[in-house]
Structures are given as C-alpha cells and as structure tokens.
Amino acid sequence: MKIMMSAGEASGDMHAAAVAAEIKRIRPDAEIFGMGGELMKKSGVRIIYDIENLGIIGIVEILKHIPFFFHLRDMLRQAMIDEKPDVLVCIDYPGFNMKIAHVAKTLGIPVVYYIAPTIWAWNKGRAENIVRDVAQVASIFPFEAKAYKEAGAHVTFVGHPLADTVKPSMSFDEALAYFHGNKEARRILLMPGSRKNEVTGLFPLMLDAAEALSKKENCQFFVPRASTIPKEFLLSFIGKRNISFEITEGHQYDLMQICDVCVASSGTATLETALMELPTVLVYKLAPLTWILANLLVNVKYAGLPNLLMGREVTPELLQDKATPENVTEILQKWITDENARQENISEIRKVREALGSGGAVNRTARLILETAGAANGEK
Secondary structure, eight states: OEEEEEEOSHHHHHHHHHHHHHHHHHOTTOEEEEEEOHHHHHTTOEEEEEGGGOOOOSHHHHHHTHHHHHHHHHHHHHHHHHHOOSEEEEESOHHHHHHHHHHHHHTTOOEEEESOOOTTTSOHHHHHHHHHHOSEEEESSHHHHHHHHHHTOOEEEOOOTHHHHOSOSSOHHHHHHHTTOOTTSEEEEEEOOSSHHHHHHHHHHHHHHHHHHHHHSOEEEEEEOOTTSOHHHHHHHHTTOOSOEEEEOSOHHHHHHHOSEEEEESSHHHHHHHHTTOOEEEEEOOOHHHHHHHHHHOOOSOSSHHHHHHTSOSSOEEEGGGOOHHHHHHHHHHHHHOHHHHHHHHHHHHHHHHHHOOSOHHHHHHHHHHHHHHHHTTOO
C-alpha cells in the first residue's frame, strides 16, 4: 500500500507526522511519501519536497509566487503519475492543497482531506470543490462536520488531534530545570509563527513588548523555534536587545507548562496554549490589501480557534492596527501583576478542552486513510 501526503507548513507537518506514525503502527508495510518537513521524515515519510521554503501567507503575497506554485503543482502531479499512490492525504494548506486534490481526482486517486478548508468561514464555492474532488473529509470540529455534511461531502468527524497530544511529558520542576527557567521571574512565551513572513511581521512587535515589560517587571522570555524557521533567522531579530531570552527546541508543551503568559501568532498555537491553560494574547497582521480582501471574503467573528469554539473572546485578539507593542504590553502586564485576573482567564480557556470532545482523532484518521486506500486498490 502506497500513501502520498501533502502538508505545507509546520502545523500540518506536525499533524501529518502523528497520522503517519499511527499508520505505520497499524500497517508497518505501508509506504508513505510526499511534501512535508522534518517531523514527517522522522515518522517514516519519504520527503520529496521539503516545506521549509513555503513560508508564504496572504492573497497578495501568494500572487507574487504563482509561477513557483505552478511548478510545485506540476512536480507533485508527476510524482503521482510515477508513484501511483493508492490515496492522497491533504493536510491543511488549502490554497495549494485544494489544487493538488483536483489533480489527484483527475488521475483517479482518491483524496482524504485532514484539517480541511474552513468552508464555514469562506464562500460556498470552496465547499463545492471539496465535494467534487475529495473522497473523505476527516473533520476535526463538530460544527465543521455539520457544514460539510450539509454541503454534500463525505465527511467523518474524527475529533481534534490536539485533544490527544497536548499534554506535558515532564513535571513542572523537571521542565523548569530543562529550560533553565528562573523561579523568581515571570516567564513569558513568545510564539511569532511558523512562516518567515509571519515572523518578520510579528516578532519585532513582540520583542518591543518584551523590552517594555522587562523595564517594569522581572521577566524571562522563551521563543520556541518552529521546524520551518532557522535559528539564525530568529537571532537576526533579537540582535543586541537587552532581554533575557531562551530559544528552545522541542518539548513545547512542557515549556508552556512553566510559562505564566504568552503572546502568539494566530493559528494552531492559540489552541495549544488554551489546552495547556496558558493565558495568551493573539496577534496578527496582514498586508493592507490582503487584510481588506480577507474582511470581504471571510465570514467569521473571531480569528482565534479558542474563540471560535467558545463563541466568545476567551483569548484576547489584537489584529492589524491593534497589534501594537503597547497593546500587547498592557494585557500581559495585567496578567503578570494581577494573579486574580490571570486565574479568571485560565478559568475561561479551561473550557476549550471540553468543547473539543474526547481523544482518538489520530487513530480514527489513520484508519480512515487506510480504509480509503484499501478500497482503491481492492483490499477488503
């Protein structure tokens, strides 16, 4: 059995790696290859294109790279022709993966979409394409599964994988020692994103807020490095700033466990921090034209997954012009100087785990992929 995967960014690499490892556990003879990163490679996936260079976001930014994406699409199409996979698994990255799904459909290869496009946020045209090209949607949210079912897609609610995976592996004291945490300081997590242009847009304002907080409180800052971001790239922003920094590698949930507060780019990170009960400020910026187009096209009240799940702002959002060092500093300072305020936020985000439901998403997704592949090659 041969399985092709397509992930385009760090979070997709993480989710694909977990599913690939589970597929290998269930079906050791399965051959898995595709586009991904170092986590997928460690899980036994043969990488035919490394995603480190795919740090592109926004409508305007993507338009500049259209020739590159056409070339990448053609390369993956040829890989499908040469390798003849029994199934293509698309993980997130919808702008590109939906086109790859259509290529697979025209070649007679069934597609399973995991971490599927947010049709509940975008126009219905995206849903029509999923119905046309995707054999199975592995849905991670109950409201998402309902939307796909209403659109006519073949959908299975598998649950959210983070309900399984977001938990520390060390005790608090072990993690504090591992990350050289200062017991006397307020420990603050900075998560500027997994794409280079995210980091470029958000890390400077996080660092400005860090400097402002350091002048008022005893603080220690941690910056976990995403697999798609070179350490040297992060260091180029930090420069000679007079702040106590630790750039960390791995054990991210253990790191979250020892931190008091966090400021993070919008995305999976805010759901992870909510599940770890870590008060977080969400920040995000897009190019001005991209922001205008997004407001016209996207039909959601919130940017953060915890807020979408709860239907209210449990994770403060600072978007576009509101994403300033001053606004970040104001929220974080309140939390690190007023423990009652911090605990109030923890009580709110604690409810996010309840909203995600029970675990088992990775196993259910792996079995759905194997069933789809098996049906394609005549296995019973």
